[in-house]
Structure formats: C-alpha cells, structure tokens
Amino acid sequence: MGKQKKEVDDRFKRFGTVSFTSITKVNDFIDYLDQGKVMGTRCKVCGRVFFPPRADCYACLSSDMEWFPVSGKGKLVSYSNLEFAPIGFGEDLPYAIALLDYADYKVFGRIAGDVTEDEIRVGMEMTIRTNRLPNGQLNYVFQKA
Numbered sequence: 001m002g003k004q005k006k007e008v009d010d011r012f013k014r015f016g017t018v019s020f021t022s023i024t025k026v027n028d029f030i031d032y033l034d035q036g037k038v039m040g041t042r043c044k045v046c047g048r049v050f051f052p053p054r055a056d057c058y059a060c061l062s063s064d065m066e067w068f069p070v071s072g073k074g075k076l077v078s079y080s081n082l083e084f085a086p087i088g089f090g091e092d093l094p095y096a097i098a099l100l101d102y103a104d105y106k107v108f109g110r111i112a113g114d115v116t117e118d119e120i121r122v123g124m125e126m127t128i129r130t131n132r133l134p135n136g137q138l139n140y141v142f143q144k145a
C-alpha cells in the first residue's frame with residue numbers, strides 16, 4: 001500500500017508584501033482578511049489577548065483560543081518613515097510603520113499610503129482595515145479615524 005500525501009495548509013503565504021512563511025497554526029487569519037476582518041486571538045483559559053494572533057498561550061500554556069475582531073480606534077504610540085527597506089519591500093518605498101495602542105493589546109503595522117506624513121501625529125486616533133495588494137496578497141493598514 002502506498003502512502004497518501006497529506007495536504008499542506010499554506011494559506012499564510014498570502015500574507016504581506018513578501019511572505020516569509022507559508023505554514024502556521026493561525027492560517028484562519030488569512031481567511032478573515034479575505035472577509036475584510038482583522039482578527040486577534042484570546043486565550044479562553046486566562047483571557048490574555050494576542051496580536052499578531054497566536055494558537056498557544058505563553059502565559060498558561062493553553063491552546064484553547066478564540067478569535068476576536070481588532071476594531072475601533074487605536075492610539076498612535078510611535079511611527080517611523082522608512083526610506084530604506086529590506087529585500088522585497090523596495091518597490092513600496094517610502095512608507096510608514098507604526099504601533100497602535102488598543103488598551104488591551106498593541107498592533108504593529110503600516111500606515112495607509114493615502115495618509116500623508118504631515119497628517120501623522122503621535123497620539124492621534126487611527127483605525128485598522130484590511131488591504132489587498134496589487135499582486136493579490138493581503139495585509140492590513142492603519143488609517144485616520
């Protein structure tokens with residue numbers, strides 16, 4: 001009897017400008033982005049929240065996790081305008097990366113390209129939205145609230 005080939009769940013290869021991994025335990029993240037939702041995970045045992053999403057809680061070691069929407073307004077904690085980029089991101093330059101504080105968790109990501117440098121202020125409120133790149137890849141960006 002021959003071995004049956006196991007199908008590999010590589011949905012995560014669709015995340016970001018350049019995907020550095022194709023296989024993860026949180027592949028459903030991509031399906032949510034496809035639906036226009038940015039999601040994090042919450043441990044059902046201890047309540048710790050995670051973004052980026054995790055399949056396992058480092059605090060209590062449980063794998064009993066649930067998805068929750070990253071929504072509403074976050075406060076811009078820090079940002080940086082990039083003039084140089086790692087391999088694979090050069091065509092995107094210049095762009096801004098940022099950290100938003102959602103009180104229970106923080107989210108790192110890009111500021112949407114239509115937000116000008118003159119408009120960006122530490123402390124400003126921003127929201128998060130999904131973004132489909134020209135090549136079909138998915139990510140999320142921050143926009144003015």
